[in-house]
Amino acid sequence: MHAYNIGRKLQGEKLTNFVAMIAATGGLLFGYDTGIISSALLQIREEFHLSTIGSEIVTSAIIFGALLGCLMAGTLSDRFGRRRTVMVAAFLFIVGTFVAAFATNVEVLSAARLVLGLAIGAASQIVPIYIAEMSPANKRGRLVVAFQLAVVSGVTISFLVGYFLQNYSWRIMLGIGMLPAVILFLGMAFLPNSPRWLALKGNKEEALEVLKLLRDNDTAAENELKSILSNHDTQGSWSELKKPWVRPAVVASVGIALLCQLTGINAVLYYAPTIFSDAGFGQSSALLTSVVVGFAMVCATLFGGWAVDSWGRRSLMLRMIPGAVIALIILGAMFVFHLSTGWGTWVTVAALIAYTVFNTGSLSVAVWLVGAEVYPLSARGKGMSLVAASHWGADLVISLTTLSMVQMLGAGITFWSFAFINAASIWFVWRYVPETKGQSLEELEQHLRDGTFAPVNRD
Structure with missing residues (x-):
């Protein structure tokens, strides 16, 4: 019961916010460790004499690890609980960061980034579920989006570190990630288990105790537990996701996860400094452009955190993605027609920032939130594993092919290709x-069961 020590000092909304804040530190690590490579790669390429393919392997090792990590995390979180799985991820963050910072060759560095990937994959699978299962329905959107806000904040911090430490060793850049990893591990040790996971395991008394800590009054906690138990089912296997009544949730969540990456946002994050440096921008200017992109992502995610509970998840995406299409068309044109110098530099940077805002503020905000919401409790862990695996699988493809696409087709055609995919995502x-x-997780599960889970607003 030591995990409830903080809970007894904080009650209701304060505890819920604190839970989301600590858990979202996993997102900060997620963002920092994926984003820092864009800055560090400029030095790593020189120190280890990497080719284009070598650069893509070093970058993609973390993505391959994430793909493995999210698949394993589903089973772990269902068996041992959401909280313990996050702690395992935090431990892997610590180990991977330490080894990466002291790597003496590209093989060790790639292996360390593979371990970091395992941690990132686990965090991306389980942290959104943990926050969603702890949150009340009317605040679930903004609290789960806090995870994505932490991700883009981590990316932005990595860009700032890369810019200010560009004349220092890349090892320092990587090693800084140790601090939030320790905070996540220690913080999770004192937080409660998910009440829905406890109920699924038959521990009704402890589930009620946690709900009483999280909600403003005991009546609300008791009513929520009744709702959870009314939809209670045994823990499902992977075959649960094949059932016809669950399929609409799989299509919606996996589709968003794939499109979040295939629309190109991480291609910009990973390779923006390299692309702009090769296009004639100085190294310092290219890194500074990435810092501006990072701040744009934070602002877009802050807006998205408000909009998901005000406009709605679906409405936000339908309103924002068209802007990403237009921005990418302009961005591609600047490179195709060789206008990315002189006055065109400012148009190029503006188009890049606009794309970042519209894409990050829509698909990137929604991907972990929708994935954590739409599955029934019996299949939520494995369903979210599938969502995360789809996300990281698509990310692996993008990270392995972006530089090659730019070399073969040019940056302009590459950006236009991403514009087409963004347009398809609107449909x-x-x-x-x-x-x-505004719907509880149990209400969403009921919509799946009775066939009313449909792509329409319920306002």
């Missing part, structure tokens, strides 16, 4: 993604 969201705003 997908309109056709397959329902509005989940």
